[in-house]
Amino acid sequence: MKIKQAINLTAISAAVLALSFSTGCRPETAGSVSVGDAASKVYVAPGQHDEFYNIVSGGFNGQMSVVGLPSGRVLKILPVFSAHPENGYGYTEESKPMLNTAHGFVPWDDLHHIAISTTNGEHDARWAFGNANNTPRIARVDLTSFETVEILEIPNSAGNHSSPFITENTEYVVASTRFSVPVGTDEENDVPIETYKENFKGTVSFIKVGDKGDMSIAFQLVTPGVNFDLARAGKGKSHGWFFFSTYNTEQAHTLLEVNASQRDKDFIMAVNWKKAEEYIKAGKGKTVKAKYAHNKLDHDTHMATSTIMEEVLQLDPKELKDIIYFIPCPKSPHGTDVDPSGEYIVGSGKLAALIPVFSFTKLMEAIDNQDFEGEYDGFPIVRYESALHGVVEKPGLGPLHTEFDGRGNAYTSMFVSSEVVKWSIETLEVLDRQPTFYSVGHLSIPGGPTAKPHGKYLVAYNKITKDRYLPTGPELAHSAQLFDISGDKMQLLLDFPTIGEPHYAEAFPAHLIKDKQVKIYKIEDNKHPYVTKGPGEAKVVRDGNKVHVYMTSIRSHFGPDNIEGVKVGDEVYFHVTNLEQDWDIPHGFAIKGANTAELLIMPGATQTLKWTPDRPGIFPFYCTDFCSALHQEMQGYLRVSPANSTVALKYSVGDTEED
Ligand code: K7E
Ligand code: CUA
Numbered sequence: 001m002k003i004k005q006a007i008n009l010t011a012i013s014a015a016v017l018a019l020s021f022s023t024g025c026r027p028e029t030a031g032s033v034s035v036g037d038a039a040s041k042v043y044v045a046p047g048q049h050d051e052f053y054n055i056v057s058g059g060f061n062g063q064m065s066v067v068g069l070p071s072g073r074v075l076k077i078l079p080v081f082s083a084h085p086e087n088g089y090g091y092t093e094e095s096k097p098m099l100n101t102a103h104g105f106v107p108w109d110d111l112h113h114i115a116i117s118t119t120n121g122e123h124d125a126r127w128a129f130g131n132a133n134n135t136p137r138i139a140r141v142d143l144t145s146f147e148t149v150e151i152l153e154i155p156n157s158a159g160n161h162s163s164p165f166i167t168e169n170t171e172y173v174v175a176s177t178r179f180s181v182p183v184g185t186d187e188e189n190d191v192p193i194e195t196y197k198e199n200f201k202g203t204v205s206f207i208k209v210g211d212k213g214d215m216s217i218a219f220q221l222v223t224p225g226v227n228f229d230l231a232r233a234g235k236g237k238s239h240g241w242f243f244f245s246t247y248n249t250e251q252a253h254t255l256l257e258v259n260a261s262q263r264d265k266d267f268i269m270a271v272n273w274k275k276a277e278e279y280i281k282a283g284k285g286k287t288v289k290a291k292y293a294h295n296k297l298d299h300d301t302h303m304a305t306s307t308i309m310e311e312v313l314q315l316d317p318k319e320l321k322d323i324i325y326f327i328p329c330p331k332s333p334h335g336t337d338v339d340p341s342g343e344y345i346v347g348s349g350k351l352a353a354l355i356p357v358f359s360f361t362k363l364m365e366a367i368d369n370q371d372f373e374g375e376y377d378g379f380p381i382v383r384y385e386s387a388l389h390g391v392v393e394k395p396g397l398g399p400l401h402t403e404f405d406g407r408g409n410a411y412t413s414m415f416v417s418s419e420v421v422k423w424s425i426e427t428l429e430v431l432d433r434q435p436t437f438y439s440v441g442h443l444s445i446p447g448g449p450t451a452k453p454h455g456k457y458l459v460a461y462n463k464i465t466k467d468r469y470l471p472t473g474p475e476l477a478h479s480a481q482l483f484d485i486s487g488d489k490m491q492l493l494l495d496f497p498t499i500g501e502p503h504y505a506e507a508f509p510a511h512l513i514k515d516k517q518v519k520i521y522k523i524e525d526n527k528h529p530y531v532t533k534g535p536g537e538a539k540v541v542r543d544g545n546k547v548h549v550y551m552t553s554i555r556s557h558f559g560p561d562n563i564e565g566v567k568v569g570d571e572v573y574f575h576v577t578n579l580e581q582d583w584d585i586p587h588g589f590a591i592k593g594a595n596t597a598e599l600l601i602m603p604g605a606t607q608t609l610k611w612t613p614d615r616p617g618i619f620p621f622y623c624t625d626f627c628s629a630l631h632q633e634m635q636g637y638l639r640v641s642p643a644n645s646t647v648a649l650k651y652s653v654g655d656t657e658e659d
Contacts, residue, residue, distance in 0.1 A: 042494045044071040051070065052068070078146055083107040113163060155292040156203045180227065202225055219276065337449070393430075
């Protein structure tokens with residue numbers, strides 16, 4: 001056993017060495033640019049708008065950020081899977097259900113991948129989808145309000161990394177599991193870890209997206225117990241197929257660093273999802289018990305609700321043939337990316353010294369001719385050479401991800417050699433390489449994963465920053481670098497720091513959404529159960545030990561602004577309605593000692609802060625968002641009396657104050 005492991009270690013020592021070398025490996029040129037030229041290309045004059053929206057994953061901050069390109073300016077931080085005190089997301093009574101799961105309230109996650117909705121393979125930018133890696137979930141963000149409007153938990157998944165990836169017309173958002181795990185009932189899943197090979201399975205979930213964006217799990221495929229890393233849908237001629245990169249096809253459950261790097265080739269798993277759909281229509285699915293949360297924001301009340309779902313439909317591709325085929329791919333592939341035409345599938349083997357490019361046409365021929373080189377766990381393995389278009393030789397070290405410019409070129413990130421490499425899809429020749437600073441992960445070209453890339457810019461999202469910015473203690477800002485890719489050679493234009501750790505990002509032309517933005521919510525359409533539609537309707541109502549404050553906010557006062565008769569032991573709910581009907585006039589609300597975040601209430605909306613006073617006294621509250629010249633006057637007082645006090649409930653609103 002020991003000897004075997006020593007041999008294993010030797011076998012991969014070169015690769016591991018290369019990987020550990022990465023942080024010390026410095027590209028040769030300093031990466032400085034001719035200031036005048038580059039500056040003019042990224043300069044967006046004051047008052048002018050950027051050409052592209054870039055929706056950037058925040059990694060372990062669980063958020064997305066919205067960045068303008070080419071300026072690199074951060075426009076918004078958008079909470080998705082993490083509570084966000086800045087606007088009360090995950091703290092208000094309305095938003096808490098959005099973060100509910102089958103495990104209870106989960107206020108954090110790790111968001112890696114963005115998928116922007118498409119029609120006919122082109123961005124329509126109705127929604128942005130994001131994945132939660134840790135407690136598997138998919139979120140949908142509405143790009144007219146820049147709000148998280150839906151979160152769907154994924155059952156039978158563990159480490160939802162290969163997710164979310166989207167089909168050409170947003171028919172499905174697809175999520176596959178990073179960790180294979182047992183997928184039975186809780187009792188069935190209590191098995192020894194060393195029974196991995198018998199008991200652990202992968203799942204791929206096809207999530208139907210309705211016309212209005214609503215998500216539901218249409219079916220899950222149960223697959224061999226491997227790790228899924230990334231995926232892409234086919235498009236154009238490969239529409240109807242989906243491609244998933246796999247690693248740990250060794251099915252190791254310990255020391256994966258060594259044990260999952262044994263085979264020369266892992267696989268890209270090709271899935272014929274049109275076929276799977278047919279089987280579902282023909283009633284071949286099997287309903288199994290599963291517990292997962294489905295959370296939605298109601299448009300009219302602006303409240304989230306969480307529903308626990310009880311079952312999911314599964315297909316067993318082992319019984320139902322011709323859904324799954326494995327294509328050998330060297331070695332531990334990370335990204336698998338499909339070119340704009342849908343013909344070429346690029347596998348980026350982290351530990352491979354070349355980049356294989358597969359041809360969809362050849363793959364179909366090989367499948368038709370049963371040109372297989374064996375089976376993996378009962379599924380056909382397509383002969384490598386038969387599906388291969390060719391390989392990019394000596395591209396660099398540690399290929400991770402590939403994007404496309406729509407002019408026949410591909411751009412692959414090289415984590416270990418810290419560079420972006422441009423190559424021709426047709427000839428497979430390397431055309432250019434530029435250093436990144438440092439250790440690049442994902443790349444993003446506006447429209448890059450679609451049928452119609454706008455091949456003007458490329459953003460490299462880097463893992464390590466080192467000396468690029470003013471230092472800020474042990475943790476440095478993560479970094480993005482913007483390149484001009486309109487010419488033959490890539491030109492570095494700009495460094496900009498990012499929010500959180502960026503993984504994937506997608507960018508699209510600003511004109512797709514900038515005139516569709518929600519500016520206010522109409523107060524007459526507000527159906528919140530505790531709405532207060534005018535200052536005259538403001539009131540305070542006691543219901544046992546619960547006190548409901550129906551409060552309004554408008555420049556520059558709260559109604560009511562004096563409240564008495566609240567007692568220690570009460571639960572006070574401030575339901576604050578923002579009566580403004582003007583764009584960009586939110587009001588905030590905070591009260592001393594509240595064990596929660598502020599409210600930030602958009603025009604026409606109602607938000608609720610729950611507060612449990614812990615002692616008698618006078619408690620000021622105030623508006624937190626500078627809303628007018630009299631913002632600092634936008635304040636009030638709440639009196640708290642002892643639990644046994646007889647102070648009557650009383651509130652006043654401005655002109656009725658002297659009663
Ligand atoms: Cu960062 Cu897409 Cu999680 Cu590669 S993954 S870098
Ligand atoms: Cu309202 Cu400041």
